[in-house]
Amino acid sequence: MSKTSLIQDYKTACSNCHLRELCLPVGLSPDDLQKLNNIVKTRQPVLKGEKLFTEGDEFNSLFAIHTGFFKTSITATDDGREQVTGFQMTGEIIGLDGIVNDLHTCNAIALEDADVCVLPFENIELLSREFPALQRHMHKIMSREIVRENEVIMLLGTMQAEERLAAFLLNLFQRSHMRGFSKSEIVLRMSRQDIGSYLGITLETVSRTFSKFCDEGIIEIKQRYVRIIKPEALKEIFNPNKSCQ
Amino acid sequence: MSKTSLIQDYKTACSNCHLRELCLPVGLSPDDLQKLNNIVKTRQPVLKGEKLFTEGDEFNSLFAIHTGFFKTSITATDDGREQVTGFQMTGEIIGLDGIVNDLHTCNAIALEDADVCVLPFENIELLSREFPALQRHMHKIMSREIVRENEVIMLLGTMQAEERLAAFLLNLFQRSHMRGFSKSEIVLRMSRQDIGSYLGITLETVSRTFSKFCDEGIIEIKQRYVRIIKPEALKEIFNPNKSCQ
DNA sequence: ATACTGTATTGATCTATATCAGACATTTGT
DNA sequence: ACAAATGTCTGATATAGATCAATACAGTAT
The missing domain is CATH 1.10.10.10 (Winged helix-like DNA-binding domain superfamily/Winged helix DNA-binding domain)
Structure with a gap:
């Protein structure tokens, strides 16, 4: 019996989310936070074993993990060799790989039943132009991912x-x-x-x-x-x- | 005899740079380009073997390679094991690792005599708020680096x-x-x-x-x-x- | 309780690459 | 032009981890 996720979208609010000190809202003023609530359109459940996105999927949104645990991976084009590129937990943002070509280049798979906040990237960019704090935070999130990957490269290389x-x-x-x-x-x-x-x-x-x-x-x-x-x-x-x- | 680089700052112009189709100006209108000229403050020479920046250096600017060839590396905290994390050529942007903690976390070393355009990050952020095309391009540059590192991880892992x-x-x-x-x-x-x-x-x-x-x-x-x-x-x-x- | 399925453990053997070592080539400094 | 330093190539040997294989365990279904 294969479980499928309910397409169950419900309003969320960053301002009273328990993850606001870890996730996107870090460093935003209460006023800015109110605006951020409006860009987080929906909360989406992902059941254990399901893919949130796959290599080749169109990129529209980033995702903030609200509950649950994910792995990201890429697969070799020829044989099916899988390389796990990271494990993500609550408060972390996934999907950054999709920005460059408007296509996802990795798979994100839930390792337990999960809930993600959908962050339409257009809205993030719009709001980033308005709020320097959000702009700065987005840049830091991307830079942090670059630094994390550097560390993985070090680990694998030496x-x-x-x-x-x-x-x-x-x-x-x-x-x-x-x-x-x-x-x-x-x-x-x-x-x-x-x-x-x-x-x-x-x-x-x-x-x-x-x-x-x-x-x-x-x-x-x-x-x-x-x-x-x-x-x-x-x-x-x-x-x-x-x-x- | 150790060569040291001349601190030789001269005005540059993205608008007539031969790298404008590869580098930061990609996709900017002629008007936007004019503004971009103003954020590129200086051109800085880096002699072969010299470090443009090192782990622990304060982060202020990104650098666009105008001429020359660089490697980036990180070193293990304990012994001196070096891990080369990438090779960068003309038109490529280096220093993205520094954004997250306002500190560089890798070394950038010139493998031949080089020239870099200094891009003060404050200015980039300021201008990105004004020009959606530049904002989008910065996001793509960071995302591209994330995807590149994913590929290196795949290479090293499998x-x-x-x-x-x-x-x-x-x-x-x-x-x-x-x-x-x-x-x-x-x-x-x-x-x-x-x-x-x-x-x-x-x-x-x-x-x-x-x-x-x-x-x-x-x-x-x-x-x-x-x-x-x-x-x-x-x-x-x-x-x-x-x-x- | 019993069989079934995916996952984890442990052992025996093999192999790709590391390590060590010496020869050769190229660049740099005098 | 020569010596020294640095970088590259190639061979012999060692080894960390891969592969192959069998067993044990946990969770689910019968």
Whole structure:
């Protein structure tokens, strides 16, 4: 039985959204916020496993994740090789890749039932011309994505499997903690396959490395549940012995 | 004897720049172009080997490459591992990484004597509010960088050494050709070390793979001079046997 | 409870690429 | 013109992680 999402559009308000300190409204005055409410047209549900957009889709809007968890990926033109390019959580903006050619160049897939705010890009541009704070914030969001991708490139270009996985865990926990969740416990939303694709290693290596961290008492892991026992040890793996040089 | 760049600022004009179809002025009306001239404050020379900016530098301006060739890189915090994140040629904009935290997060190093147009970011934002075409173009430039980095992530995450090098050559020749240079001949500006860092492989593997392509009659290579003999063969390596699936 | 399906773990083996090392080529400085 | 420094090429060997394969586990349906 395949679930399909209800096309269920309802009014939203940034001004009293619990994510306003993480999402698009950052730094806007109450007045500006009121105007922002008007550009966020609708809230759209996306069920687990569904695609919010796919490579080749026409680009019209950015999306702010209100609830849920997404992965973005691109697929090789020839064979179907998938490369996961990122995992996105609440308050994050997805779809920036679509601006340059008015076409999406990646896939965004919900890893749990989700809700996104639809931000028509025309409206964002219009309002950005009016509000310097929003303009600045949009530029920062795009720049942040560029910097994030630089870090992924660094990870894939220079790091060993253990370093990659340590970096991945630290990043995930940090972002999760910023959203008010536990600093030490998480339930992963993505499969070992997804993690491996993101980190440029196989799912077997992901599994083995998790087990190794577990044997060393750094983490506790049971399937998708992860608890960090020694965060310093993870940081040490990620940033090895700087004291020795 | 270490050469240092002359601080030599001279007036420039986008409106009669030979790069106006590649660079910031794309899509601007003659009127808008006139205004753009006023935000491009100065032209700044950067000698081969010099840094235009470094990780940690304060961010004030974007830079448009007028002449010359750059690499951008980031270095691991602990040891000095360098990861080359891109190679930039004339007409391209660098410094976008600095917007998010008003600090540059990468290094931009000239690989040959260069000249950049300094674009104070405050002015760009001011003018973007006035000219929708410039605003749209800035958004596209940032989005294009996000898409480019996605492709690098794909390359590093899923491709073999031969595929990476084929992709690298095709991309470099294509961009060079767009600037009016030969479709089949190039003199590389970067070392084997730089190429290897960019592609996540060692310089030895770069060298060996070049030699292999040469033995197979796909390219001719003598140190930094490269001629492509069979472009289709390179495309085939980059996009292997789609006909077989 | 039992079978079924997708996901995760663990082990044995293989391989692409790293590492180490030496020869050669090119550029730079004197 | 020569020496030194830097960059490139090629060979021999080592290794991190891939691949292949079998088992175990969790969630859902029968």
